[in-house]
Amino acid sequence: MTPLTAAAVLAAAVSAVPLVYLGIALAGLDAGQVAEVLLQPRTRQLLATTLLLAGTVTTASxxxxxxxxxxxxxxxxxxxxxxxxxxGLPLAVPSYVAAYTWVALTPAVAGPAGAAMVLTLCCHPYVHLLAGSALRGLDPGLAEVARATGRRPLAVFCTVTVRQxxxxxxAGGLLVATYVLADFGSVSIxxxxxxxxxxxxxxxxxxxxxxxxxxxxLLVVVSALVVTGELRSRGRARYARTGSGARRRAPRVRLAPLPAAAVVTGLGxxxxxxxxVPVVSLARWLAVGTSATFDPARLWDTATSTLLLASGGALLTVALALPIGVVAGRSSGRLARALEGASWLSHTVPGIVVALSLVYLTLRVAPAAYLTAPVLVLAYAVLFLPLAVGAVRTAVAQSPPALEEVARSLGRRPWQVLREVTLPLAAPGVLTAALLVFLSCVKELTATLVLHPTGTETLAMRLWSSTTSGQYAAAAPYAALIVVLAAVPAHLLQRERGAR
Known part of the structure; x- marks a missing residue:
């Protein structure tokens, strides 16, 4: 086993902590009672509702x-x-905030159809960011050859671009599906x-x-089936260029006035x-609410804590995702699929269960670490590791493996090849991974409520405590800061993409 594979195994083991906790908890239960719960009509109804919502939101996203x-x-x-x-900015709006603003606008939105709409609005940027990053890595020559053979643009898009x-x-669809499976706030509202x-x-x-x-x-089993289906559908196809030539970007097509107006209308x-809808609601709460008073010093401390915790979570998560993403991007074998699949399973475990598993672990292994920032950062890594793995794997899969082979033939050691060849080629995916994880850490609520260090608050915690008590204007500054913190890395990522 190579050092990279060993690191990937270790990262996957870290993400499996909640599953170990559930296994220990299950061992203490009576098998007959467990079967009775599974066979109840209520459980079947819950499963059907969950699968329908996840399938609808994933397809639409x-x-x-x-x-x-x-x-x-x-x-x-x-x-x-x-x-x-x-x-990409809808990722900065917590789904429970988006759900409330829509319910406040029209109570008729409450229900399965409204939940599907709100979650699609919040989750489709996952697919947008990953697909956009992949589009920038495509070789336009394949589409040009297809058009030269007489294929129409729509046929080229469906048979060449979409396949690549x-x-x-x-990866984006899997992120959306697992997000919906684990969502609590918006479906409750x-x-x-x-x-x-x-x-x-x-x-x-x-x-x-x-x-x-x-x-x-049961939720983990459903997630395992979804992950297995995605891994099998991927097959053993390769998506990197194998020929020579410099990477280039196809020139953008200038739209005529009428199609341009249709596109602008749709995007608008x-x-x-x-x-x-969320921004207007926040502005209204700030302007006319009677609970809009807040302490600027407390707001600053909360924003600083959120920034530090989210940054730590993003760094740790990307560090754990790199070995798994590289192994999965370079191999389609059983071990690579098992490592990637293991990273996905904990993503559907509810945040409160992840938090309880880490409480169980720290109290038995390292009691001094209980309710400390490192444990909360570790919870973020467990929860959001798949976001980073998907982005890194996609970028690595698109980079030519021949360049790594040339580096090894020149005497470079494996860690040198990783540092000098693989990571630079996968840099767009790594940046996308860091952005996605940072956004998710800023918004995370359930595990943060359980694991946050004593005396430390995050923007999501203050937002939730104010909204649950009906003080929506008091929550507005914290919600606005969540959007601001999310907008900064999104803008930096956009500039980096343009430079490339």
């Missing part, structure tokens, strides 16, 4: 994310740069009872572990729905 990424990459039209920045984007679309909501309610209202542990394991409507 893949289609919407692919469309926005391709339009912004391939065409030139008025306002393209502005829409390129706006396209399959790893990015699959929109009155949709999924497995995750049922688990949280059971933990809150009962002292027993039977129902929450059983439902958590999407931005209004995903960003406009």
């Amino acid at each position: 893949v289609l919407l994310g692919l469309a926005t990424a391709y339009v912004l990459h391939a065409f030139d039209f008025p306002g393209r740069r502005v829409f390129a920045v706006l396209a 984007l399959r790893p990015a679309l699959a 929109l009155r949709v009872t999924t497995l995750t909501r049922a688990i949280a309610v059971s933990l809150e209202n009962s002292f027993g572990r039977l129902v929450p542990v059983t439902l958590s394991l 409507a999407l931005a209004a729905a995903a960003l406009g």
Whole structure:
């Protein structure tokens, strides 16, 4: 086993901590009682609701994310740069905030259909960012050859471009599916009872572990099936260029006035729905609310704590994701798939279960670490490792392996090849991974409420405490700062993409 593979195994083991905790909890339960919970009609209803919601949101997010990424990459039209920045910003809006603002706008949105719409608006940027990063790494020569043979643009897009984007679309779709499976805040506000909501309610209202542990394991099984399906659908295809030639970008097509107007209208409507509704609501809370008073010093301390914790979470998560992403991007064998699959399973475990597993671990292994920042940062890494793995693997899969072979033939050691060849080629994916994880850490709520160090608050915690007590104007400054913190790395990433 190479050092890189060993590092990947260690990273996957770290992500499996919640699964070990669930296994220990299951061992203390009666098998007959577990089977009884699984066979209840209520459990079947919860499973059906969860699968329907996850399937609907995933399909819609893949289609919407692919469309926005391709339009912004391939065409030139008025306002393209502005829409390129706006396209990723919905990730900065917590799904529970988006759900409340929509319910406040029209209570009729509550229900399964409304939940699907709100979650799609919040989640489609996952696909957009990964697909956009992959589009910049494609060789335009393949599409040019296809057009030269007489194929129409739509046929070229479907048969050439989309096929090359399959790893990015699959990774983005998997991120969306696992996010929906583990979501609690928005489905609670929109009155949709999924497995995750049922688990949280059971933990809150009962002292027993039977129902929450059983439902958590059912959620892990569902996630395992989804991950396995994605890994098998990927096959053994390779997506890197094998020929010579310098990487170049295909020139953008300048749209005529009528198509450009249609594109601007569509992107504007999407931005209004995903960003406009939350932003307008926040502005109204700040302007007319009676609870809008806040302490600037406390706001600054909360923002600083959030920034430090999110930065630490992003750094640790990307560090753990690099070996898994490189191994999975360079190999389609069973070990590579198992390592990548293991990183995904904990992503669907509810945040409160991840937090309880780390409480269990720290109290038995390192009691002094209980309620400290490193444990919370580790929780972020466990929760959001798949976001980074998907982005890194996609970037590595697109980089030519022949360059690494040449470096090794020149006497470079494996760690030198990784540092001098693999990582520079995968840099766009690594930056995308850091952005996605940072955004998710800023918004994370459930595990933060359980594991945050004594005396430390995050923006998400203050936002949640204010909204649950009905002080929506008091929550507005914290929600606005979440958007600001998310907008800064998004803008820097956009500038880096343009430079490349």
